[in-house]
Amino acid sequence: MDCDWRRRFGEVLPHARFDEPLARHTTFKIGGPADVFLDARNGGEVLAALRLAREARAPVFVLGWGSNLLVKDRGMRGLVLRLTGDFEVVEFLGGFAVRSGAAVRMPQLAVACAKMSLSGLEPLAGVPGTVGGAVAMNAGTRDGEIGPLVTEVSAVGAAEASARVIPRSDLRFSYRESSLKDVVILSATLQLKTADKGDIMTVVARNQQKRLKTQPIHTYNVGSIFKNPPGRFAAQMIEELGLKGHAVAGARVSPMHANFIENFAEAKASDVLALVNLIRERVRAAFGVDLELEMRIVGE
Ligand SMILES: Cc1cc2nc3c(=O)[nH]c(=O)nc-3n(C[C@H](O)[C@H](O)[C@H](O)COP(=O)(O)OP(=O)(O)OC[C@H]3O[C@@H](n4cnc5c(N)ncnc54)[C@H](O)[C@@H]3O)c2cc1C
CATH class of the missing domain: 3.30.465.10 (Uridine Diphospho-n-acetylenolpyruvylglucosamine Reductase; domain 3)
Structure with a gap:
């Protein structure tokens, strides 16, 4: 990737931010920095940002409210684009x-x-x-x-x-x-x-x-972590295994809803991932079911 591209980006779109912590923009309050973060206010800014990213061969990720995302701890390379204003x-x-x-x-x-x-x-x-x-x-x-x-x-x-x-x-x-x-x-x-x-x-x-x-909506979470497998409920299986409240560092299975994970004490993405893996292994061993993620994992 062209190392000058961030400077050029800032010249064309001066309100772009660099090394912006994505924890500020996800409902999990977790996530490392974005190389370039832009709030695009209109179609012209979207097209300009995409052109600059394309010229630099930088990857582009579109962020909404960040309510279904686990952004990994080293953050995201390239451009994170969010829409505001006219949108x-x-x-x-x-x-x-x-x-x-x-x-x-x-x-x-x-x-x-x-x-x-x-x-x-x-x-x-x-x-x-x-x-x-x-x-x-x-x-x-x-x-x-x-x-x-x-x-x-x-x-x-x-x-x-x-x-x-x-x-x-x-x-x-x-x-x-x-x-x-x-x-x-x-x-x-x-x-x-x-x-x-x-x-x-x-x-x-x-x-x-x-x-x-029924949902811990006043905590830092991203809604359901796993999709419901055909004919079953992920929350029910996790609850039956006694995992409600089970924690890995600052991440725990919600005591209120077993298909939610809460960031209750400055959790890192790695804590959430460790908890996700533990749940998957236990569910596979007990029920023979491979839980598929509903939450999307992005970044490095
Ligand atoms: C308390 C709570 C309850 C929830 N309940 C539900 C529920 O009942 N049902 C449900 O389906 N979900 C639920 N969710 C999850 C989440 O709110 C939804 O998936 C929501 O639609 C994600 O929207 P977002 O703007 O936050 O997207 P993000 O989390 O920011 O992004 C999710 C995906 O959408 C893509 N995306 C976002 N905006 C755009 C765009 N403009 N163009 C292209 N791609 C885009 C992103 O690139 C990413 O791949 C819940 C979440 C929480 C925190």
């Missing part, structure tokens, strides 16, 4: 459709839609990430995922010079996965339906209350 806008298009900037937070979008009597996002109202992260991850709950609501996505690939619209027919969604890899999602259009505003708000409030009772 925080919601447009109601008529015909019960909404176009949301990728940086809008999911709970805010759900409430904004409820106020417009638009139903569909109630299951996602408690998912703390951004719309970009939700679409990339096909975020969801037992009551529904975002994928089926998406009619088109505006995105730009790291190797591309302009944004393009990806129609529904070219999008694929599965359990916490989408076909949107190696692109920066700029906005997503969702098709909702109309319903009574009060009824929608009641469901949103009920879902949020349920989370308060």
Whole structure:
């Protein structure tokens, strides 16, 4: 990688930050530094940043709210790009459709839609990430995922010079996965339906209350660590093994929800990884099941 690229990056985009600790930008409060960190405020800044990274052959990672990420302790090489400004806008298009900037937070979008009597996002109202992260991850709950609501996505690939619209027919969604890899999602259009505003708000409030009772949402965590294997619940297996509260240094299995890991005392990514490995080994030995990660691990 060209060693002058950070200087050039700073000349073109002076608000870029260097060696920015990613622990500041993840809900786990864990993660080493990013070589270059940019809050891109508009399409021009996204394209300029991608061009500079491309010229320097630097890898690009798109960060949302950091609510599904374990960033390793040595951090991330290349560019970490986060969207702000123009990407925080919601447009109601008529015909019960909404176009949301990728940086809008999911709970805010759900409430904004409820106020417009638009139903569909109630299951996602408690998912703390951004719309970009939700679409990339096909975020969801037992009551529904975002994928089926998406009619088109505006995105730009790291190797591309302009944004393009990806129609529904070219999008694929599965359990916490989408076909949107190696692109920066700029906005997503969702098709909702109309319903009574009060009824929608009641469901949103009920879902949020349920989370308060069942999830350690006031701790540093990233939601579910493992996907549920077909026909089983990861949390149930981990709980049956008596692992609730089990700690490795500053990381512990949540005493409240066994599929959550909490950073309760300045945990390092290596502590979380050691705990993840321990859980996987115990679950494999006891149940013959290989737990797959829902959380994404990035960095070095
Ligand atoms: C308390 C708690 C509860 C949770 N409950 C749920 C739940 O019920 N259901 C659920 O599905 N998840 C849940 N999560 C996990 C998380 O909130 C979701 O996965 C969320 O969709 C991630 O969005 P994010 O913006 O934080 O993405 P990040 O964690 O920042 O990134 C996740 C992935 O998305 C990619 N990404 C992010 N933004 C973009 C973009 N603009 N363009 C391209 N790629 C992008 C990243 O590169 C990365 O690969 C929970 C998390 C917490 C902390």
